[in-house]
Amino acid sequence: QSVLTQPPSVSGAPGQRVTISCTGSSSNIGARYDVHWYHQLPGRAPKLLIYGNNNRPSGVPDRFSGSKSGTSASLAITGLQPEDEADYYCQSYDDSLSGWVFGEGTKLTVL
Amino acid sequence: EVQLVESGGGLVQPGGSLRLSCAASGFTFSSYAMHWVRQAPGKALEYVSAISSNGGYTYYSNSVNGRFTISRDNSKNTLYLQMGSLRGDDMAVYYCARGSSSWARNNWFDPWGQGTLVTVSS
Numbered sequence: 449q450s451v452l453t454q455p456p457s458v459s460g461a462p463g464q465r466v467t468i469s470c471t472g473s474s475s476n477i478g479a480r481y482d483v484h485w486y487h488q489l490p491g492r493a494p495k496l497l498i499y500g501n502n503n504r505p506s507g508v509p510d511r512f513s514g515s516k517s518g519t520s521a522s523l524a525i526t527g528l529q530p531e532d533e534a535d536y537y538c539q540s541y542d543d544s545l546s547g548w549v550f551g552e553g554t555k556l557t558v559l
Numbered sequence: 560e561v562q563l564v565e566s567g568g569g570l571v572q573p574g575g576s577l578r579l580s581c582a583a584s585g586f587t588f589s590s591y592a593m594h595w596v597r598q599a600p601g602k603a604l605e606y607v608s609a610i611s612s613n614g615g616y617t618y619y620s621n622s623v624n625g626r627f628t629i630s631r632d633n634s635k636n637t638l639y640l641q642m643g644s645l646r647g648d649d650m651a652v653y654y655c656a657r658g659s660s661s662w663a664r665n666n667w668f669d670p671w672g673q674g675t676l677v678t679v680s681s
Binding site for chain 2: 450481482484486488493494495496499500505537539541545546547548549550551552553
């Protein structure tokens with residue numbers, strides 16, 4: 449059980465908008481630590497998608513955006529495409545654990 | 560091109576030991592913290608261990624503390640994870656990843672290696 453909670457799955461049709469939540473606490477996201485997002489295609493290594501709450505690395509389409517408020521963060525994907533089907537993970541730092549943590553992961557299905 | 564390549568995975572008996580390596584290229588290895596993350600089959604990512612750019616700071620998750628040792632050789636651009644007293648729940652793909660700075664709590668991880676599979680079984 450991770451200290452960062454994500455929904456196990458989300459789904460949407462091509463072209464739609466979906467959001468993935470990442471809920472933490474006062475010892476991680478609420479302690480003003482940044483939230484970062486990764487996606488992982490089946491059988492592949494994770495790749496950085498969003499860093500520092502809302503920044504995209506070069507090469508990541510602007511269809512992907514991140515936000516953070518209080519003890520939670522969200523990843524939004526607009527204009528859903530079939531190739532977006534993957535697992536998505538949030539990541540932050542936790543004071544109670546004195547270390548880095550990942551969310552439980554969310555499987556995005558494009559209908 | 561920034562690249563990380565893990566090696567050293569394989570089959571090991573419960574209670575055994577294994578050393579993983581992560582060869583880095585395409586960047587100044589000695590300037591960045593490095594991290595190990597694992598993923599059991601069908602499971603979520605699990606954070607394992609970190610080491611600062613100069614090796615002066617290390618961190619271990621509760622699940623591996625006392626059994627695993629992280630180290631690095633900046634002259635060889637290589638990161639290591641010495642794993643001991645291996646258990647069934649250590650079976651996973653182990654990824655190395657570069658931190659975003661020398662050592663900071665707000666580190667993100669980019670890039671990641673392709674991973675190396677550790678199988679613990681008798």
